[in-house]
Amino acid sequence: MLEARFESPLAHAEAAANTYVSLREIAExxxxxxxxxxxxxxxxxxxxxxxxxxxxxxxxxxxxxxxxxxxxxxxxxxxxxxxxxxxxxxxxxxxxxxxxxxxxxxxVSDMRAIIRLEGEGVREVVMKGTSIDLTHGDYPPGTVRRMRFAEIAALLHIVEDSVIDIYVFRSYAQYTWDFLRKAARKGSEVRVFPKAE
Missing domain, CATH: 3.30.70.1520 (Heterotetrameric sarcosine oxidase)
Known part of the structure; x- marks a missing residue:
């Protein structure tokens, strides 16, 4: 008898290499x-x-x-x-x-994918796909917000200053992953967020 087996939306995605922030799926x-x-x-x-x-x-x-x-x-x-x-x-x-x-x-565990961005520059990477100004003081750690990201519906969670989770519907997981891999490529840095003193 066949048993149901969970497979994460990005189980077969190409690894995020050569990026200036780390990207990974939070599948658990x-x-x-x-x-x-x-x-x-x-x-x-x-x-x-x-x-x-x-x-x-x-x-x-x-x-x-x-x-x-x-x-x-x-x-x-x-x-x-x-x-x-x-x-x-x-x-x-x-x-x-x-x-x-x-x-x-x-x-609704199977409805969404969660992609975590970590490292200096995560806010700038996210801002490449949204009109939200994450340099503004209204976005401290703990902030949760629905947004349009790269033309799709998404949920933003600022875990820490340099850690952000993006929640997207499962069917858009690969698209979002590919967008973030390109937006975070080394050499594409846009330093607009001031370093913490």
Whole structure:
């Protein structure tokens, strides 16, 4: 009998060589799409009971507890990331805890690819594909933002000053990877972000 086997969107992608920032896929993260009303105290309490962290209520913010991260996506939507092996367990726990409360929790681990950029110059590389000015003080570590990146829908997470994760739909993973490999080629550096003192 055949068994389902997970294969990451970039399992067969050409390695990112000769780049001035490192690029790699984060394949081991699971993702849960959570919907509900931030104004509903029962919903917020039920989510916290499962996740051990308050859902962020402010735009472009994230909350972290252990290996769980929660990204604010809209007033009634959050993206929860966790180890892939825990995604279904957490989805089931949320569904059970939220029973009778206007809400929805869905395991969407296979929906998106996550590409991590690391090193000096990551903000400049990302800015080659978006109109967002990442040199602005509005983008400190922890910032989460939906954006148009290289003409496709993407989600930006600034993990640290020199570490950025880009989330794209699985079908655009190869396209995004190829764009980033070219944008980060040695010799194509554009130094617009000041070095930290």
């Amino acid at each position: 993260r699971g993702m849960i799409d959570l919907r509900g009303l931030a104004s509903d105290k029962k919903f917020m309490a039920a989510a916290k009971a499962v996740l051990d962290v308050d859902l962020p209520k402010q735009p472009r913010t994230a909350a972290t507890w252990g290996d769980i991260r929660v990204f604010w996506l809209s007033p009634d939507q959050w993206l929860i990331t966790c180890p892939r092996a825990r995604a279904q367990e957490l989805t089931d726990a949320l569904t059970k805890e939220l029973e009778g409360i206007h809400s929805l929790a869905v395991n």
